[in-house]
Amino acid sequence: MLNVENLTLHYGHSQILYDVSIAAEVGKVTCLMGTNGVGKTSLLKAISGTHGRSGGDMTLDGQPVAKGAKAYTLAKMGVGYVPQGRDVFPLMTVRENLETGYACLDREKRKVEDEIFELFPVLQDMRNRRGGDLSGGQQQQLAIARALVAKPKLLLLDEPTEGIQPNIIKQIGDVIRYLRDQGDMAIILVEQFFDFAYDLGDEFTVLTRGEVTFSKTKAELKREELLASVSI
Numbered sequence: 001m002l003n004v005e006n007l008t009l010h011y012g013h014s015q016i017l018y019d020v021s022i023a024a025e026v027g028k029v030t031c032l033m034g035t036n037g038v039g040k041t042s043l044l045k046a047i048s049g050t051h052g053r054s055g056g057d058m059t060l061d062g063q064p065v066a067k068g069a070k071a072y073t074l075a076k077m078g079v080g081y082v083p084q085g086r087d088v089f090p091l092m093t094v095r096e097n098l099e100t101g102y103a104c105l106d107r108e109k110r111k112v113e114d115e116i117f118e119l120f121p122v123l124q125d126m127r128n129r130r131g132g133d134l135s136g137g138q139q140q141q142l143a144i145a146r147a148l149v150a151k152p153k154l155l156l157l158d159e160p161t162e163g164i165q166p167n168i169i170k171q172i173g174d175v176i177r178y179l180r181d182q183g184d185m186a187i188i189l190v191e192q193f194f195d196f197a198y199d200l201g202d203e204f205t206v207l208t209r210g211e212v213t214f215s216k217t218k219a220e221l222k223r224e225e226l227l228a229s230v231s232i
């Protein structure tokens with residue numbers, strides 16, 4: 001589904017990513033791991049078009065993605081992005097936040113499907129509340145739901161468990177597993193909560209200082225090896 005080859009990324013003059021290659025397949029969770037500041041969020045920004053890459057190639061379903069492609073174009077091509085920190089619109093209601101998720105779609109496709117509320121029943125109950133009044137866990141669920149509204153083929157999740165209480169972490173894990181098992185979406189998960197990532201992941205790519213250390217399937221990888229590679 002996604003193929004990235006030799007991607008480089010800069011902020012001004014400072015280079016953050018060096019020849020990064022990563023792939024993500026439909027029906028699989030690809031975990032992107034590494035210690036703080038190695039460039040995981042930057043890679044998701046490049047893949048989502050939020051911060052343009054400086055070099056390298058990217059294809060989605062075999063379609064080349066131009067270097068300057070904007071987030072809007074990537075969203076239309078099927079990339080759903082759940083950023084670190086959620087970026088829920090605090091003054092908009094839950095319903096309005098969800099509606100922003102389909103802004104990239106053609107008018108006739110703009111609909112919040114019932115499945116969204118089946119996955120996240122709390123959002124149904126709170127649909128007229130303001131985003132800013134939701135708890136952190138509820139905001140995280142809203143951010144994931146907002147990305148799902150556009151029916152992405154590639155879902156990018158940046159630390160969905162950060163600052164979230166255990167019962168909601170479990171619900172979010174169940175949703176990710178459900179989406180993976182539906183078999184119509186590729187998922188890239190950036191996650192510092194090791195057991196959560198190890199449990200869900202099918203493929204693992206580890207970054208160190210902006211470079212890929214290794215990409216392995218779960219079968220090829222010992223838990224201890226992965227743990228050591230993401231420990232300081």
Ligand SMILES: Nc1ncnc2c1ncn2[C@@H]1O[C@H](COP(=O)(O)OP(=O)(O)OP(=O)(O)O)[C@@H](O)[C@H]1O
Nearest residue numbers: 011014016034035036037038039040041042043084
């Ligand atoms: N907008 C920016 N301008 C300049 N430097 C930045 C910017 N955003 C991030 N960086 C730097 O880029 C590097 C990689 O940051 P990034 O957030 O991608 O890492 P990360 O692996 O996601 O870290 P974390 O696990 O802490 O979220 C860091 O050194 C960071 O300070």
